[in-house]
Amino acid sequence: MDRRVAKPRWKHRRLALIVGAAVLAVAVVALAVRLIPPPGSLTVKTSDVEIGQVARTPFQDYLPVRAEVAPLHTVFVTAVEGGQVDKVIVLDGTEVAAGTALATLTNPQLKLDVTSKEAEIAGRMGDASAQQLTLERNRLDREKEISETDYSLLKARHDLDIRQRLHEQGFVSDAEVKTYGDEANYYQNRLKDLKTGQHQEDAIAGAQAAQIHQTSGRLNSNLDVVRSSLDALVVRAPVAGRLTNFTLEPGQSLKAGDPAGQIDSEGAYKLTADVDEFYLGRVTPGQQASADLDGRSVMLSVSRVLPQVTNGRFRAELIFKGQPPAGLRRGEGVDIRITLGDTRPAVVLPNSGWLEGGGGTYAFVVAAGGHRADRRTIAIGRRNPEQVEITSGLDPGERVIVSSYAGFDKFTHLILH
Numbered sequence: 001m002d003r004r005v006a007k008p009r010w011k012h013r014r015l016a017l018i019v020g021a022a023v024l025a026v027a028v029v030a031l032a033v034r035l036i037p038p039p040g041s042l043t044v045k046t047s048d049v050e051i052g053q054v055a056r057t058p059f060q061d062y063l064p065v066r067a068e069v070a071p072l073h074t075v076f077v078t079a080v081e082g083g084q085v086d087k088v089i090v091l092d093g094t095e096v097a098a099g100t101a102l103a104t105l106t107n108p109q110l111k112l113d114v115t116s117k118e119a120e121i122a123g124r125m126g127d128a129s130a131q132q133l134t135l136e137r138n139r140l141d142r143e144k145e146i147s148e149t150d151y152s153l154l155k156a157r158h159d160l161d162i163r164q165r166l167h168e169q170g171f172v173s174d175a176e177v178k179t180y181g182d183e184a185n186y187y188q189n190r191l192k193d194l195k196t197g198q199h200q201e202d203a204i205a206g207a208q209a210a211q212i213h214q215t216s217g218r219l220n221s222n223l224d225v226v227r228s229s230l231d232a233l234v235v236r237a238p239v240a241g242r243l244t245n246f247t248l249e250p251g252q253s254l255k256a257g258d259p260a261g262q263i264d265s266e267g268a269y270k271l272t273a274d275v276d277e278f279y280l281g282r283v284t285p286g287q288q289a290s291a292d293l294d295g296r297s298v299m300l301s302v303s304r305v306l307p308q309v310t311n312g313r314f315r316a317e318l319i320f321k322g323q324p325p326a327g328l329r330r331g332e333g334v335d336i337r338i339t340l341g342d343t344r345p346a347v348v349l350p351n352s353g354w355l356e357g358g359g360g361t362y363a364f365v366v367a368a369g370g371h372r373a374d375r376r377t378i379a380i381g382r383r384n385p386e387q388v389e390i391t392s393g394l395d396p397g398e399r400v401i402v403s404s405y406a407g408f409d410k411f412t413h414l415i416l417h
Contacts, residue, residue, distance in 0.1 A: 040412040049416070051366055052350045052402035054394045059348055061341035061382050063279055067271035067291070067318065069332040071264035075239045077246070079254040080232035083107035092246040095266055096237045103248050103260070105233040114230055117222075125223075128216045135205050135212075142201060146194045153187035160184045235260055242266045244330070269324045271300065271334060274313040278383075282340050283316050291336040293325050300336065341382065347394065348387040350402050355380075355388065357405025364414055366399040373401050373414040 083105030090102045160180040166172040237243065246261030254260065271291075275283055289300040304317040318336065354363060360380035364373040378393030394400065401414070408414065 040410075041415050042408065042411040042413070043415040043417060046370075046416045048403075049401050049414075050352070050403035051399050052352070054347060054349055054390065054396050054398045054400060056345055056347050056396045057387075058343050059346035059382065059387055059389055060343050060384055061339070062384055063275070063283070063338040063340055064385055065273040065275055065316075065336055065338065067273040067334045067336045069269050069328050069330055069334060070272050070317075071241075071330060072268035072270045072319070073241075073265040075241070075263045076259055077102065077235065077238065077243075077261040077263060079105070079235060079256060079258045079260055081105065081107060081110060081229055082255045082258075083110065083233055083253075085248050085250050085252040085254065088248050088250060090237075090243060090246070092243060092261070095242050096240065096263070098237055098240045100237040101234050102237055102243065102246065103235040105235065105254065107233060110229060110233070114227065122223075125216060125220075128212050132209065132212050135209055138201070139205060142194070142198050146191065146198060149187055149191045149194055153184065153191055156180065156184035156187050237263055239263050240266075264330065267324075269320070269328050269330075270303065271318040271336065273316050273318065273336065273338075275316055277309045277312050277314055279340070280307065280309065280314055282382075283338060287338055287340065289318055289336050289338040291334050293334065294327075298325060302338065346382075346387075347390045347396055349390055349394070349400060351383055351386055351388045352402045353404035353406075354400070354402045355383075357409060360388065363394065364401040364405070364408065365394070366401065366416070370399075371416050373416060375412040 084107070086104045086106040088103045090096060090100065096102070160177070160183075163172050163177045163180045167174070167177045235248075241263040244262055244264050248254075248260055283302060283305055285302050285305060287302045289302065291298050291300060299321040300318040301321055302316055303319045306315040306317075308314060316338075318338075349363075361377065362375055363378050365376045366373045376393055379391045381389035381391045383389065
């Protein structure tokens with residue numbers, strides 16, 4: 001007769017231990033896989049990083065910069081002639097009118113040269129005057145000769161008329177009448193030749209007189225230039241305004257063309273700003289800007305952009321739209337906002353230290369659960385002091401480490417704990 005045979009209890013316990021060990025091994029492997037960081041990982045404390053969220057929000061496209069007040073127009077004061085400073089008449093910072101004497105120079109050699117050139121020009125002017133006097137004397141001599149010949153002709157005709165009457169009465173022979181007739185014809189022909197010669201000589205004399213007049217004019221101009229070189233020893237203000245950078249001292253030597261100072265427009269100002277080269281292609285003439293001065297908003301516009309980059313920055317100039325505010329001083333600092341574009345929605349991240357590491361080419365995106373951040377390639381567009389536009393690589397709602405990436409450049413994963 002069949003009967004049930006009971007298994008020993010120790011066999012049941014053995015089977016349970018084997019199954020439990022297998023499950024524990026699988027759990028340990030899964031936990032190890034989860035806990036062991038992948039290659040290229042770095043463990044950081046969550047408290048040491050700052051996490052921001054990608055959002056789609058209106059982006060204000062503007063650039064804040066620190067500008068400096070500068071004169072709208074500046075004209076440099078230069079030494080026309082070289083010399084040694086004899087006397088400083090006006091002090092730096094003084095408001096001057098155009099033509100105001102600022103300083104006097106002394107140059108003994110120049111004075112000697114001027115005296116020599118004046119004597120030379122005076123001699124040449126004397127020669128020109130002598131030539132003109134000779135022409136005038138010749139003209140008078142010709143007119144005198146013509147006048148005498150004309151008188152002789154009248155006299156000869158009168159004598160001929162008398163002889164012809166006497167001839168008709170039989171008192172004078174034919175030969176005597178012919179002699180007087182020949183004399184009248186001689187003076188008539190001579191007068192004709194003299195007048196013809198006078199026209200030709202007048203034409204030649206007129207050309208010579210014009211040349212002499214031109215020569216005299218040039219000599220007078222040269223004399224004025226020579227004499228003005230002495231006046232150039234007085235340094236004068238070329239325009240009206242405020243004299244600045246005028247640091248001449250008595251005894252100081254200047255060469256012709258050396259700068260002596262500058263005249264700044266008084267009451268007319270512009271702003272100059274040094275801008276990061278990142279914005280070189282985005283700041284253009286005509287763009288609008290604003291500044292807060294004395295509690296009110298003042299409108300400006302970009303007038304000029306100087307594209308030369310120095311130490312990573314380029315210069316832009318801005319002018320006031322309307323009358324500049326009163327009380328501005330050269331060199332005064334002003335905070336301005338340059339409008340680069342219209343405000344419109346965009347995917348953005350906070351503008352903070354994360355940009356410095358890779359220049360906005362990548363970001364560490366926090367995975368679900370918040371225990372890991374993976375490096376991801378992104379692209380950025382516009383930026384302002386608070387926001388950076390994300391053009392690709394991130395979606396709204398994702399969380400990104402936005403603190404500095406210093407020391408993270410060689411890693412692709414950050415383990416957060």
